[in-house]
Amino acid sequence: MHMRRLLVNIHYFGGLACFWYLIVLGVSSLHFNHRFSFGEDPGDTIQWSRPLHLQPNDTARQDLSETIRDSLALAGWPLFWETRFDSTGVYHFTLEQPARRYLIAYSFNDYNARITEIRKNFWQVFVSLHGAGEVPNAPVMTVWMWYSRLTIVVVLISLITGIYIWMIGKRDKKSGNIVLIGSLFATLLWMAFMYLHG
Amino acid sequence: MIYHTIRRLHLYSGFVLAAFIMMYFVTGFVMIFEDRFQRKDVEEREIRTPIPSRAVVSSTDALAGWLQQELGLGGQWYEERRKNDVTLHFRHPGTVTTVRVMPNIDTAFITIKKGNVYSLMHGFHRLHGYQGGVNYYLWSFFYDLSALSMIVFAVTGLYLWWKTTSKRLAGTLVLLSFTAVTAVTIIYLMFYS
Numbered sequence: 001m002h003m004r005r006l007l008v009n010i011h012y013f014g015g016l017a018c019f020w021y022l023i024v025l026g027v028s029s030l031h032f033n034h035r036f037s038f039g040e041d042p043g044d045t046i047q048w049s050r051p052l053h054l055q056p057n058d059t060a061r062q063d064l065s066e067t068i069r070d071s072l073a074l075a076g077w078p079l080f081w082e083t084r085f086d087s088t089g090v091y092h093f094t095l096e097q098p099a100r101r102y103l104i105a106y107s108f109n110d111y112n113a114r115i116t117e118i119r120k121n122f123w124q125v126f127v128s129l130h131g132a133g134e135v136p137n138a139p140v141m142t143v144w145m146w147y148s149r150l151t152i153v154v155v156l157i158s159l160i161t162g163i164y165i166w167m168i169g170k171r172d173k174k175s176g177n178i179v180l181i182g183s184l185f186a187t188l189l190w191m192a193f194m195y196l197h198g
Numbered sequence: 199m200i201y202h203t204i205r206r207l208h209l210y211s212g213f214v215l216a217a218f219i220m221m222y223f224v225t226g227f228v229m230i231f232e233d234r235f236q237r238k239d240v241e242e243r244e245i246r247t248p249i250p251s252r253a254v255v256s257s258t259d260a261l262a263g264w265l266q267q268e269l270g271l272g273g274q275w276y277e278e279r280r281k282n283d284v285t286l287h288f289r290h291p292g293t294v295t296t297v298r299v300m301p302n303i304d305t306a307f308i309t310i311k312k313g314n315v316y317s318l319m320h321g322f323h324r325l326h327g328y329q330g331g332v333n334y335y336l337w338s339f340f341y342d343l344s345a346l347s348m349i350v351f352a353v354t355g356l357y358l359w360w361k362t363t364s365k366r367l368a369g370t371l372v373l374l375s376f377t378a379v380t381a382v383t384i385i386y387l388m389f390y391s
Binding site: 024030032153156159180187188193 | 382384
């Protein structure tokens with residue numbers, strides 16, 4: 001009886017802790033599958049510039065992007081596939097994070113960084129929480145990273161404890177068995193088929 | 199009556215989607231800890247095949263259809279166009295096939311890459327979108343059901359907790375704490391990051 005009480009509590013409190021992350025997962029997954037228009041708006045764009053005294057050297061492009069990002073006190077990941085020097089020697093790169101996208105151009109001639117900042121709307125930020133882990137220079141996101149990790153563990157435990165609670169109970173035994181075992185086999189066979197057949 | 203209906207909804211939707219949801223959380227775990235579970239290609243093959251007629255490649259859809267029929271390429275595909283070259287990427291969990299077609303050359307250059315088990319897990323986790331044939335439509339449908347079930351589990355779970363317990367203080371504190379975490383994260387991202 002004590003064990004059942006403990007498992008019920010784990011199921012309840014774990015579920016309550018993960019309530020919002022489950023909502024984020026549900027809404028964002030639906031968006032990934034359907035690309036809702038409210039999650040695709042380009043967002044407001046503002047432009048600004050800031051003097052920045054950097055010397056051209058032999059550092060790799062990723063290091064240069066990170067140096068510029070840190071000097072501008074911005075948060076995000078530099079995208080290496082959107083990094084280049086143009087024909088006039090201006091260095092361009094994109095910095096991405098859940099709430100903003102920065103298109104940054106740095107000139108070694110006038111030591112100036114020109115930034116085009118694209119602000120994402122609420123739904124884009126909400127959807128990006130699906131897989132948002134640690135974001136460089138955004139310390140608060142570490143809490144979210146741990147929350148997402150906690151949710152994964154708690155949902156797996158909740159599934160197992162939920163099945164256990166049903167197993168030791170008396171209701172819906174026969175129909176539950178058929179549905180559970182049937183769906184487990186069907187899903188595994190289906191995944192095997194997709195892997196082998198394409 | 200409502201309680202029993204919601205309890206059954208919670209139970210059976212959980213059972214129907216148990217393996218599917220389990221897959222998403224196990225593969226999500228592997229993706230979060232990618233440093234430990236690294237993706238690698240374990241097999242790579244390159245082949246060339248003649249394209250019988252330029253008419254076949256008059257459109258990307260026609261080319262994709264021909265490749266699927268003649269070479270048995272399965273999965274979802276997307277197109278990448280560079281100047282005159284067309285590259286088609288066919289993807290199904292664990293395997294990526296890249297087909298490159300160039301102008302004035304009646305040969306398709308094909309690269310088939312098979313990944314390790316972690317690549318396979320990434321492939322299943324990222325598989326979505328109503329494209330690629332019946333199998334993939336059905337997968338996307340179950341993907342939608344799983345997404346909806348996340349919301350259903352959260353809401354029905356909240357209801358069941360509220361109905362079955364009389365001491366709600368601890369649960370309310372847990373719920374409010376994590377509501378605050380979510381709200382602070384969104385406000386921080388939108389206004390302070």
